[in-house]
Amino acid sequence: xxxxxxxxxxxxxxxxxxxxxxxxxRVWVVDPLDGTKEFIQRIPEFCICIALVEDGRPVVxxxxxxxxxxxxVAVRGRGTTVNGAPARVSRTAAVADAIVLASxxxxxxxxxxxxxxxxxxxxxxxxxxxxxxxxxxxxxxxFTLTPKNEWxxxxxxxxxxxxxxxxxxxxxxxxxxxxxxxLRPGMIASNGLLHAALRDLIAEVGAPGA
Numbered sequence: 058x059x060x061x062x063x064x065x066x067x068x069x070x071x072x073x074x075x076x077x078x079x080x081x082x083r084v085w086v087v088d089p090l091d092g093t094k095e096f097i098q099r100i101p102e103f104c105i106c107i108a109l110v111e112d113g114r115p116v117v118x119x120x121x122x123x124x125x126x127x128x129x130v131a132v133r134g135r136g137t138t139v140n141g142a143p144a145r146v147s148r149t150a151a152v153a154d155a156i157v158l159a160s161x162x163x164x165x166x167x168x169x170x171x172x173x174x175x176x177x178x179x180x181x182x183x184x185x186x187x188x189x190x191x192x193x194x195x196x197x198x199x200f201t202l203t204p205k206n207e208w209x210x211x212x213x214x215x216x217x218x219x220x221x222x223x224x225x226x227x228x229x230x231x232x233x234x235x236x237x238x239x240l241r242p243g244m245i246a247s248n249g250l251l252h253a254a255l256r257d258l259i260a261e262v263g264a265p266g267a
Contacts, residue, residue, distance in 0.1 A: 086212070188246055
């Protein structure tokens with residue numbers, strides 16, 4: 058990668074971070090495996106993630122789930138595809154009808170208890186996998202009140218956005234990548250139609266940082 062793109066920066070879970078990336082306009086954000094727990098437990102809900110960020114926003118996002126042989130690809134302005142077929146988010150507009158993809162580990166900690174009965178919670182694998190599936194309409198939203206690293210959500214953010222959805226921080230601001238601190242305090246991803254109502258619901262429940 059460095060040989061092919063010598064002027065680009067690099068951020069990955071598996072390599073030592075360097076502040077040098079912060080002065081680069083283009084940065085590759087890579088997670089060799091998002092969903093280690095699922096991989097170990099042989100739950101086919103994990104992804105390899107690669108994103109290219111320009112000026113803080115992803116312009117290329119690729120996720121691959123080798124267990125299901127599903128390749129999710131997005132290019133800014135050109136839409137999202139899954140195994141070459143165009144993908145779009147769902148059209149669900151009512152929060153009470155929304156299928157929200159939730160983390161199993163967060164659920165075990167009780168973080169989803171207050172949302173059950175308000176939305177239809179579906180326990181699903183890694184956050185990258187959730188975002189990829191959300192982009193296909195297999196689920197209406199996902200959110201996390203637990204901090205996530207940039208490499209967990211960067212590629213998936215573009216997948217959802219280019220499929221017609223919305224991804225923001227818990228306060229509703231757009232996510233910016235290649236930041237000095239790679240840990241984002243939380244995020245909401247939805248089909249767009251549900252976004253404002255989900256933000257209100259999270260604020261009502263009392264999410265940290267909302």
